[in-house]
Amino acid sequence: MSIETEQPVASPLGAVEQRGIEPVPEAERNGNPMELFWVWFAANISVVGLPLGVSLVAAGLNIWQAIVVAFLGAFGSFAIVGVISIAGRRGGAPSLTLSRATFGVRGNIGPTVVALLSRLGWETVNTATAALAFVTMCSIAFGTGPTAKSVPVLTVVGVVLFVGCTISVSGMGHAFILIVQKWATWIFGAINLFVIAFLVVEVNWSAVFSAPPGSVAIVLTGIGTIAAGTGIGWANSGADMARYQTPAVKGSSLIASAAAGAGIPLMLMISMGALIGSSDADVLASPNPLEAIRETLPLGMAVVYLIVSFVGLLLSNHLSVYSAGLVTITLGFRLRRTYAVLVDVVVTTAASLSFLLIADSFYGPFITFISLLAVPIVAWVGVFCVDMIGRSTYDEVALLDLSRRSAYWYRGGIAWPAFGSWIAGIISGATFMQVQPGEAAWFTGPFHETWAGQNGLAWMVSLLVAGLAYAALGGARRREDAR
Numbered sequence: 001m002s003i004e005t006e007q008p009v010a011s012p013l014g015a016v017e018q019r020g021i022e023p024v025p026e027a028e029r030n031g032n033p034m035e036l037f038w039v040w041f042a043a044n045i046s047v048v049g050l051p052l053g054v055s056l057v058a059a060g061l062n063i064w065q066a067i068v069v070a071f072l073g074a075f076g077s078f079a080i081v082g083v084i085s086i087a088g089r090r091g092g093a094p095s096l097t098l099s100r101a102t103f104g105v106r107g108n109i110g111p112t113v114v115a116l117l118s119r120l121g122w123e124t125v126n127t128a129t130a131a132l133a134f135v136t137m138c139s140i141a142f143g144t145g146p147t148a149k150s151v152p153v154l155t156v157v158g159v160v161l162f163v164g165c166t167i168s169v170s171g172m173g174h175a176f177i178l179i180v181q182k183w184a185t186w187i188f189g190a191i192n193l194f195v196i197a198f199l200v201v202e203v204n205w206s207a208v209f210s211a212p213p214g215s216v217a218i219v220l221t222g223i224g225t226i227a228a229g230t231g232i233g234w235a236n237s238g239a240d241m242a243r244y245q246t247p248a249v250k251g252s253s254l255i256a257s258a259a260a261g262a263g264i265p266l267m268l269m270i271s272m273g274a275l276i277g278s279s280d281a282d283v284l285a286s287p288n289p290l291e292a293i294r295e296t297l298p299l300g301m302a303v304v305y306l307i308v309s310f311v312g313l314l315l316s317n318h319l320s321v322y323s324a325g326l327v328t329i330t331l332g333f334r335l336r337r338t339y340a341v342l343v344d345v346v347v348t349t350a351a352s353l354s355f356l357l358i359a360d361s362f363y364g365p366f367i368t369f370i371s372l373l374a375v376p377i378v379a380w381v382g383v384f385c386v387d388m389i390g391r392s393t394y395d396e397v398a399l400l401d402l403s404r405r406s407a408y409w410y411r412g413g414i415a416w417p418a419f420g421s422w423i424a425g426i427i428s429g430a431t432f433m434q435v436q437p438g439e440a441a442w443f444t445g446p447f448h449e450t451w452a453g454q455n456g457l458a459w460m461v462s463l464l465v466a467g468l469a470y471a472a473l474g475g476a477r478r479r480e481d482a483r
Helices: 033-043 049-059 063-091 095-103 109-142 152-170 174-202 205-210 216-229 231-235 238-242 251-279 281-285 291-296 299-330 337-358 363-389 396-400 416-430 458-472
Strands: none
Touching (some): 033 063, 033 251, 063 095, 063 216, 095 109, 095 363, 095 416, 109 363, 152 299, 174 251, 174 299, 216 363, 363 416
């Protein structure tokens, strides 16, 4: 049987959600954009924003430039997430399931694998950061080493603890996410505002104000880094939550809810990281970015904030695991979403331990990871958004049919104009990239020395090439799939 026929019903708060990738019935689509606002806000108020802010200062920006970059990168990239959310409202299915209509049953495998790698990568970052928060808490309470490598046993305990907490809530679905993320927004938002108020009083403002401004090239690179590290990483998950939105919701409201919901907390956290990095040069060289919390805040406040950070990362990770489970099922693995989650956490546990105990630094691999995945993700965004211009409905049966009878089989299971444009976008973007997680570059594209390459715009090249190529091949033609 080639049709994915699992037809479970949605579950109430507190129950394990059984719904897979099948389109949500219209009778159950009663969500509103404000619900998505809370979801994106709570998912992005995590402490991961701190190293992003520190990385901007390390690149050569001053605090004011970092704030502007955070605004443009975060709000702009999550507006893209909002655009993808419109497809979720139209089709009632997860992003990569809807992508079958664009790329074909087999052609969609490539973008889906990239989406899974993205989600696994961000879960690894969340898990590693939570473990560093645990290590830092122990260093304050017990005087142990401040870095992951100096206390490997505690690092393992931190990872296992975080993964265990993730598993404990991994089966909770859409209703659980909506309630918890809303309350988390108020609680963690208030705590972060309190910490920022303390920093404003205590930071070394002379060091902050004396930092010279960075060049236009560094500003553009910073915008690309923040975009890649925030909204672009979530772009191929935009429809996963929006599939529960009522069909009457305006697309502009979905875009605004994603851009503002994520942009506000990201500006808060990234600015905080930039402020800490600007006032303390030692933070820039630390292998544990959360050590800055211990050095900046009073011990009691630092412990409370690190505990809150641990919980905040759990909320962000839960949303990522939710999407990863859907992506895994979209690949064709016949697993319930709860089982897909278990496979997911095993992979991220091993990856985070390798990241913490083997890698020489935090920032190099972190920035390399988000830069690498940005190119294939935005190439998918370019193709998918052009396809959305000519598509307002999706064939619900064809979305789940993996056989040759599917309306989305096309030629050999691949929609070649879409798939070819995606590949063209990836190759074009790669020619402007440089992959350098450490002191030595692993890869340098032939056009890296050009203006676009030097300004970190490889992702923009990929987006434009993929989208324009697909449009030229007729990707925006008006089409209506019978539902």
